[in-house]
Amino acid sequence: MNRGRERLGEAAFANPRNAAAGSVRQLDPRVTASRRLRLWVYGIGRIVPGTSVHPPFEPLLFATHMEELDRLAAWGFAVIRDWTRGYLPDEKRHNPADRHYLDDPLDIEGVIAFYREVEAKKDSLPYEIDGIVAKVNELGVQRELGKVARSPRWAIAAKFSPDRAETTVEEIVVSVGRTGTLTPVAILSPVTVRGVKVRRATLHNQDNVDTKDIRVGDRVVVQRAGDVIPEVVESLSAKREERGRGTPFRMPDRCPICGSPVTRVAGEAAHRCTGKNCVARRKEWLRHFVSKNAMDIEGLGPKVLSTLVDEGLVAEPADLYRLNRDMLAGLARLGDKSADNLVQAVERSRTPTLGRFLFALGIPHVGEHLSGVLARRFGTIDAIRTAAPEELSAIHEVGPEVARSIREYFDSVEGNLVVDHLLEGKTVEIRPEPATEGIFAGKTFLFTGSLGLPRAKAKEIVRKGGGTVATAISRRVDYLVAGENPGSKLAKAKEMGIRVISEEEFIEGEFGGDG
Ligand SMILES: [Zn+2]
Structure with missing residues (x-):
């Protein structure tokens, strides 16, 4: 509808509500008819007995709101049935005609669960809604409760948290996707959108950034629609024509991951990295980062890691520490429990040596x-x-x-x-490396000649003491342990000024000082 209006040089509607209200207010009903409006009814305002109905006129009597809805539906009005749940008093529950409301009788917990259910599905509905209304079903009770000012006491609206929020762009970074596509991503001052804290939002591509004129430091509107990944809808700073804004964003010439040249495919909005192993290499790198002897993040196997990279959730190690349950919940292969475990495993890895x-x-x-x-x-x-x-x-x-x-x-x-x-x-707090217990910490030993101790045992003593065993003479060696009949190593060590100790000295550990 907006595209048509723009073609005719008319102003676009800001949202569906304005479009609908504007259409109904038209003086010419033909204009209203052209607007393709659809009506869903949710109640009866007033019933005026018609004069054409001849006596005896039977007033329409309903006991409950649900009965009203049933009657409206029977008359052919569009009534939202799938998303209407009711609660009936006991005496009515036994009436088969009413039973369809009772699949899921609602108490307050039920209302809250219903609210969550509708909010989760709202993007798949064929219309826009911004919340639910909980009403008292019995009309007699409704009348008794009455209203305050214009608000009925028997109905209360529960709005969904907004899809959009205002925040500031702190930085624009570039993320490299599965196919090597470079996507500009806005790093935002954290803001809560639909119950989730948003810190990153996609800017899609260079053209989109240019059209919306989004720059670092701008106040922007972010939106979290059905997708997991939020987007920046518009720059308020650009709209207000603020002065002294940041410089316009430019896609880098080189891939931020692998350094290969970046090209723009003719006729496409996307920039791509030309590096052959770009993404594969990054996955390898992250795999090493989380491995057992490195940060030791349990449960982050190659498959999950690969998905996280492909979904654009993780491009570098620090991104792992921004993952939360909500981001992980939508991923294939990951149930709620694994998502929780993973978040905990990441948490535990925050304080490496x-x-x-x-x-x-x-x-x-x-x-x-x-x-x-x-x-x-x-x-x-x-x-x-x-x-x-x-x-x-x-x-x-x-x-x-x-x-x-x-x-x-x-x-x-x-x-x-x-x-x-x-x-x-x-994000990560590094602990100091524990001083190796052991008298040989940081020292390198080389053995020569025949020792009283088995060679394996001697090596074990060094390792247990925190030292290292060399296999050949070099200036990295701190001590040469010389047994019977030492070979050429002894002369060489002396020549190089390496300290030579006897087996006894070695066993007693009484050679101190700095090698
Ligand atoms: Zn690359």
Whole structure:
């Protein structure tokens, strides 16, 4: 209807209510008739005895509101039957004609359940509704209750929470979907829409952002319709032509996930990443993040994770911590119980040790063991993020290649964003790495010659003491434990200035000092 009006240069209707009211108010009934209005009746206002009805005139008598509705339906009026529930007094329950109302007699809990049921289905109804009305069924009681001002005491409206709300765009980020499509997403100041806290809303594509002129800092209207993912309907700041707004949003040239060039398919609104393994790689990365030795988020298997990525709910690790029951409830393969369990598992993973956190980031060449070593050596994530390459390679386990990899990660925009997002608002709170109990913490041992102890036993002592065993001589070795008939390793160690200790010293642990 609005499209037709716009073509004729007439103003569009703001909503169905205005369209209906405007149509009924038309002076020319032909205009009203052209508006394709449909009427559903919900009650009788007044009954005036017609003069044409000859005596004896029988007044229409109804005992209940439901009887009125039945009669209206019998006369051919459209009455909403599916969504009408009633409660009848006991004496009426036994009348078979009334029984169809009694499938689900409503007390106050029933009314509340009915309200929730209608709200959940309201988007699939062939008309718009904004709530339900609970009424007293018996007309005699209705009359007794009367009205206050113009409001009857026997009816009360329960409105649904609004589909729309006003909030501010804090940031516009780009999410990459299953097919590599880049979607701009507005990060919003949290606002509750239809009972759910909304923090992200889709902006669909560049054209949509341009048309609605949505910018960072704008006041906007967000809507949560039938879809799980809320959208930004309009920018109030743009409408008011506010001054000093943010710069217009531009889709990046490179994919935020894989760095591949982004192209716009001719004739399509969508921008796409050209990277071949873009999404697959991201799923791998998230899988590593949640794995047992990393953040250890139980119940987040590859299938669920894959769905979360495809649905656009999770693009980076920090998104996992924004998942809630409502977001998860709609997903295939996930019942209510699993959704709850998953939310709890995510909750439990919020306080990793520094070593686990570092390992979870998936920095190339930084495995579980090295993550622990770095954590103990530097103490805080900030110290690691800002460590100079020389500081890094001063650690025995860290060679130049590893040092470079760590620096590259923390120098990259993506790496920094991932960590920032995880740390902001205490999404994740890193615990200090527990100082390894044990006298060999952070030390590396190498054995040479024949020992009194079995080699396996010696290695076990080192590991239990928190140390590491090397397999060849290098400057990472702190102590060379020399047994009988040591080989060339001894000479080499001496040459390299590595401390040499005897088996006795090793067993007694009495060699202290810094290697
Ligand atoms: Zn990509």
